[in-house]
Amino acid sequence: MTNLEIAPQQEVCPPASPNGTPGPCLQLWPEREVPLGGVRAMNVKRTLPQRGLPTIGAWCFLDSFGPDRTAMSVLPHPHIGLQTVTWPLAGHIRHRDSVGSDVVVRPGELNIMTAGHGVSHSEFAVLPPAGAEMPVQRGLQLWVALPDQHRHRQPAFEQHRALPVASGEGFTATVMVGEFAGAVSPATMYSPIVGADVSCEGDGVLPLDPRFEHGILVLDGGLAVDGQDLPAGPLGYLGTGRSELPIQALPGTRFLLIGGEPFGEELLMWWNFVGRTHDEVEQARDEWEAQTGLSDADTAAARYGLVRGHGPDAGAEAGRIPAPPLPGVRLTPRKRAVD
Ligand code: MN
Secondary structure, eight states: OOOOBSSOOOEEEOOOOGGGSOSSOOEEEOOEEOOBOSTTOOOEEEEESBTTBOOBTTEEEEEEEEEESOOOEEEEEEEBSEEEEEEEEESOEEEEETTSOEEEEOTTOEEEEEOTTOEEEEEEEOOOSTTSOOOOEEEEEEEEEOOGGGTTSOOEEEEESSOOEEEETTEEEEEEEEEETTEEOOOOOSSSEEEEEEEEEEEEEEEOOTTSEEEEEEEESEEEETTEEEESSSEEEEESOOSEEEEEEEEEEEEEEEEESOOOSOEEEETTEEESSHHHHHHHHHHHHTTTTOOHHHHHHSTTOOOTTSSTTSGGGOOOOOOOOOOSSOOOBOOOOOO
């Protein structure tokens, strides 16, 4: 998926330090509807980044879409400096990218695209047979910031169709990335991180890495943590320093758990780019715009490459998402405010 905001704000995300995190806490950070462009805008709710909470570990972006019957239709667009993590909850998505991938991802399967120096991709809902109703679509898209020593690497794509399932006191969990409750995801990641899709009922205890900060997004049902309600909607920030998390869950509760070592590098996020400086992001934008109207061969040789099926020779499906204009103002640092 893409950040389709028509006028995205530049976001400077200051580095987190272990001293800058509050230790165990529970803070509710509200979801917000993001005005999206495009002909068939989707119902997207964003819970990361937040003003005051730019990252949780290296997780730097969290969008939820659906449940509804809107068909995702996202033309080729670029990324740098991040990994996209696509986790469908309902509906099937066809992913094509400039490293040659053309795959369908389904609920329970994970797509991870590593942008590195530059990649482009498209994402389309798999449509039903002619005359049939569009099936319900629902899912999550997350971004993970790449640390400096990996952010210029060659782009890559992985699909994992079978992920490990962990279980423990009152819960079962599909481990998307990293390690959780003794199960290790095969996904290639570049910083100490965890992501899991957890189901639980009644009382449970989650084992956590106390070096990590964590967040929970309730998908179905609801939780109580530290005697406070954590309902569906907001992102619950749990801080660092927890080796276990006792929870009380309503029947049928399901939630996303994300975490990682507090990210120690300042990030500059704008549109679909995760960089470090204004000039770097401006160059990334200019190089995407410079790919407009190129032949397929020239597109394939350019920074963001060619998403086959969308080039000038592709007919009705051809197209790309143009970059919005950069704002004319200098950047304003965004502070963590989680204490
Ligand atoms: Mn994208």
